[in-house]
């Protein structure tokens with residue numbers, strides 16, 4: 001990876017972007033209003049077109065066509081996003097993430113106190 005003061009490569013851009021996306025999931029309401037659901041749908045649709053790694057964006061748009069975005073609540077969106085990230089992990093030959101643990105990783109902190 002390049003030093004932090006150089007333009008980001010695909011890895012650093014991806015790592016930072018997943019941090020933003022999973023953190024949006026972590027702070028998304030359990031019971032969102034109609035407007036919050038619309039915001040998330042709009043954000044994800046725009047994101048999937050603007051993401052500045054064009055091959056990544058194209059594949060992500062295809063993924064969103066076959067596995068429809070879930071905006072009904074935090075758990076639904078968080079799990080959907082975890083599955084989407086796992087699809088990319090598989091494509092890149094990375095380890096799959098256990099989606100039963102996404103809230104520990106991104107919202108509550110690990111049960112063993114690692115983030116305290």
Ligand code: FAD
Nearest residue numbers: 010011014015017018055056060082083085086088097102
């Ligand atoms: P990352 O995959 O960036 O993950 C960051 C952290 O998230 C991990 O350390 C882990 O703690 C946690 N995590 C891992 N998996 C999950 C999961 N399923 N759910 C929740 N948390 C998880 N790169 C390419 O080379 N080609 C592509 O086509 C491509 N497409 C991408 C599409 C999108 C939408 C995004 C956001 C990124 C894409 N990337 C792509 C970048 C790639 O996914 C990684 O971000 C990059 O390779 C850096 O990987 P990393 O090892 O730092 O971990």
